[in-house]
Amino acid sequence: MTIPTSSIEQVIPGQGSMAQPEEPRPGRSRRQRFLFVRNKKAATGLVILAGYTIVGVIGPWVAPYDPSARGNDLVQGPSAAHWFGTTHLGQDVFSQILVGTRSVMLVGFLAGAIATVLSVLIGVTAGYLGGKTDDSLSMLTNVVLVIPAVPLMIIITSVLNNASDMLVALVIGLTSWSWNARVLRAQTLSLRRRDFVEASRASGESTWRIIVFELMPNLTAVIASGFVGTVIFAVLSEITLAFIGVVSNSGWNWGTILFWAQGQQALGQDAWWWFVPAGLAIALLGTSLSLINFGIDEFVSPRLRSAGKTKLRTASGRTVRMRIGFTPVLENSPLPKTHAVVATPVMREAK
Amino acid sequence: MKYILQRLAFYLFTAWAAITLNFFIPRLVPGDPVQSLITKYQGQLSTKSIQSLYVLFGLDKDKSLWSQYIDYWKQLFHGDLGLSFTFFPAPVSQVIGQALPWTLLLVGITTVISFVLGTSLGVVAGWRRGSWADGLLPVTTFFSSVPYFWLGIIAIYLLAGPDSFFPSSGGFDSGLVPAWDQYFIPSAIQHSLLPALTILISSVSGWILSMRNMMVTVSSEDYITVAHAKGLPERRVAVAYAARNALLPNISGFALALGFIVGGTLLVEIVFSYPGLGYTLLQGLGAKDYPLMQGVFLVITISVLVANLLADIAYLLLDPRTRKEG
Numbered sequence: 001m002t003i004p005t006s007s008i009e010q011v012i013p014g015q016g017s018m019a020q021p022e023e024p025r026p027g028r029s030r031r032q033r034f035l036f037v038r039n040k041k042a043a044t045g046l047v048i049l050a051g052y053t054i055v056g057v058i059g060p061w062v063a064p065y066d067p068s069a070r071g072n073d074l075v076q077g078p079s080a081a082h083w084f085g086t087t088h089l090g091q092d093v094f095s096q097i098l099v100g101t102r103s104v105m106l107v108g109f110l111a112g113a114i115a116t117v118l119s120v121l122i123g124v125t126a127g128y129l130g131g132k133t134d135d136s137l138s139m140l141t142n143v144v145l146v147i148p149a150v151p152l153m154i155i156i157t158s159v160l161n162n163a164s165d166m167l168v169a170l171v172i173g174l175t176s177w178s179w180n181a182r183v184l185r186a187q188t189l190s191l192r193r194r195d196f197v198e199a200s201r202a203s204g205e206s207t208w209r210i211i212v213f214e215l216m217p218n219l220t221a222v223i224a225s226g227f228v229g230t231v232i233f234a235v236l237s238e239i240t241l242a243f244i245g246v247v248s249n250s251g252w253n254w255g256t257i258l259f260w261a262q263g264q265q266a267l268g269q270d271a272w273w274w275f276v277p278a279g280l281a282i283a284l285l286g287t288s289l290s291l292i293n294f295g296i297d298e299f300v301s302p303r304l305r306s307a308g309k310t311k312l313r314t315a316s317g318r319t320v321r322m323r324i325g326f327t328p329v330l331e332n333s334p335l336p337k338t339h340a341v342v343a344t345p346v347m348r349e350a351k
Numbered sequence: 352m353k354y355i356l357q358r359l360a361f362y363l364f365t366a367w368a369a370i371t372l373n374f375f376i377p378r379l380v381p382g383d384p385v386q387s388l389i390t391k392y393q394g395q396l397s398t399k400s401i402q403s404l405y406v407l408f409g410l411d412k413d414k415s416l417w418s419q420y421i422d423y424w425k426q427l428f429h430g431d432l433g434l435s436f437t438f439f440p441a442p443v444s445q446v447i448g449q450a451l452p453w454t455l456l457l458v459g460i461t462t463v464i465s466f467v468l469g470t471s472l473g474v475v476a477g478w479r480r481g482s483w484a485d486g487l488l489p490v491t492t493f494f495s496s497v498p499y500f501w502l503g504i505i506a507i508y509l510l511a512g513p514d515s516f517f518p519s520s521g522g523f524d525s526g527l528v529p530a531w532d533q534y535f536i537p538s539a540i541q542h543s544l545l546p547a548l549t550i551l552i553s554s555v556s557g558w559i560l561s562m563r564n565m566m567v568t569v570s571s572e573d574y575i576t577v578a579h580a581k582g583l584p585e586r587r588v589a590v591a592y593a594a595r596n597a598l599l600p601n602i603s604g605f606a607l608a609l610g611f612i613v614g615g616t617l618l619v620e621i622v623f624s625y626p627g628l629g630y631t632l633l634q635g636l637g638a639k640d641y642p643l644m645q646g647v648f649l650v651i652t653i654s655v656l657v658a659n660l661l662a663d664i665a666y667l668l669l670d671p672r673t674r675k676e677g
Contacts, residue, residue: 275505
């Protein structure tokens with residue numbers, strides 16, 4: 001499943017996060033927003049996500065069949081009448097996918113929102129207030145972090161018989177906030193001694209005003225990237241729970257489709273159309289969210305952008321490979337005479 | 352040493368939290384779950400197991416919550432996790448004991464391979480940014496967004512079959528008895544190849560991405576420039592200077608990743624009917640076998656905690672800064 005792909009989330013102990021978001025400059029904010037959308041990865045991700053959202057809203061209306069209605073064509077391959085084929089009961093797989101999108105999107109975003117609110121509350125409070133509060137909140141965060149989330153979710157949802165979408169979103173949200181809280185705490189720690197925060201403290205602003213109006217705008221990128229990451233995780237978790245059949249099977253989502261495909265031996269019957277579309281739908285949604293996260297990441301820390309064409313030809317016909325962070329070295333340039341002498345101690349070390 | 356003791360205290364606290372959570376979860380069930388179970392198993396449950404069920408669900412009216420909690424701990428210290436309904440009358444600890452080695456070997460070996468492979472690929476991708484290695488990124492993004500179990504289904508569909516080298520389910524040939532001999536071990540390895548490959552492909556991408564990003568960040572540090580200026584061979588700068596430092600956050604990210612990998616492995620086992628903890632959990636889920644499910648959760652949590660402690664020790668060995676503090 002997903003390991004956080006964003007470098008913002010990589011916290012080096014004692015130093016806070018790798019990427020420090022730029023402090024916002026009011027006049028440039030609109031241009032920066034366009035910059036974010038101009039990032040190819042982010043734009044692609046946003047377009048795909050918009051597509052899913054539209055399907056999530058209109059899916060149940062445009063679906064050609066009732067996803068649960070039985071038909072006479074049992075386990076038929078894709079055809080003009082059934083684009084993605086049919087199930088063991090003659091249900092239309094394409095309609096199931098369309099109808100199932102709503103539940104997936106709903107649970108994903110709801111759980112993401114719950115986890116993000118929790119992580120901001122706990123992470124920022126811990127980072128800003130420090131002392132005893134920080135100790136106990138960090139302890140709580142770390143405990144939740146190391147307890148494996150997926151088995152816990154499975155146990156809780158199976159105890160809550162036939163959990164509804166809302167309940168599933170709540171369970172996922174409550175078990176997946178801890179990583180973001182840790183990242184936000186580290187980021188807040190590094191922000192709270194900055195001059196502008198000290199200045200507002202000196203001018204007598206209340207703690208909550210400092211947190212909401214001074215700190216939060218600087219944490220936007222981290223919060224956004226955490227939100228997107230949690231949505232990916234929530235979608236995968238919901239599908240996992242539906243796949244092993246611990247949630248209510250009355251509604252449709254992509255996991256339910258896979259649950260029936262697995263239970264009814266789709267593999268043994270060579271019915272690839274039954275499980276391939278749902279998996280690809282999950283993968284595409286996950287990819288689009290990861291792309292948005294890469295976009296946020298590169299927006300905050302330009303170094304991470306994939307470099308374009310890096311080999312350049314100089315006027316004298318030499319090729320130079322440009323790399324950010326490196327001084328270009330001209331290959332086949334004659335070594336200065338003194339070089340050998342200087343290099344001796346280094347050469348020894350090189351061995 | 353102080354550092355290790357601190358971490359140990361933390362993991363003990365976490366274990367306590369997980370066990371307490373485990374104690375309270377069945378008490379969330381609305382209604383009288385025991386009655387419904389008794390009806391379901393019509394006379395198959397002995398009076399003793401019915402009694403233990405009432406204790407498990409906290410419906411033992413004679414006792415206060417606190418004394419139930421104490422009893423729960425007493426049971427745990429005796430290694431008693433209750434009786435399983437699915438494998439009645441086997442105790443849960445015995446069922447889990449049979450499943451645990453399969454999961455430990457599968458997850459342990461694949462995680463180590465995946466970490467080493469992913470990290471080395473990440474070093475290359477981060478160091479050679481702007482070359483073919485950037486082409487790895489979209490592929491890995493795609494694979495990290497696919498659920499493990501779906502990849503398992505696809506792997507079975509494409510690679511396994513009656514005539515194929517790869518068996519599609521189980522942990523060993525049905526004709527064999529588990530033993531350390533020349534018939535059983537090759538069969539077990541053959542059966543674990545496909546599940547292992549599935550977990551490897553899904554989990555390796557996360558390591559590649561995080562390592563690549565760390566390499567990119569580290570390679571603009573001053574000490575890298577110094578190493579270049581000293582005229583050290585490119586390889587040495589990449590491995591001994593950049594990669595060594597970029598590795599640290601990857602190891603501390605191990606804690607989180609492990610939880611994910613274990614979660615994913617449970618699902619892969621279900622798809623492959625692999626006789627590990629995940630498959631046991633699924634059987635427990637189907638029969639509403641709460642003692643078994645809770646036992647599995649407890650064992651998984653404790654194994655993850657132990658693995659985390661090992662990762663902490665590795666971190667200690669690699670990062671001198673933590674050593675100095677201690």
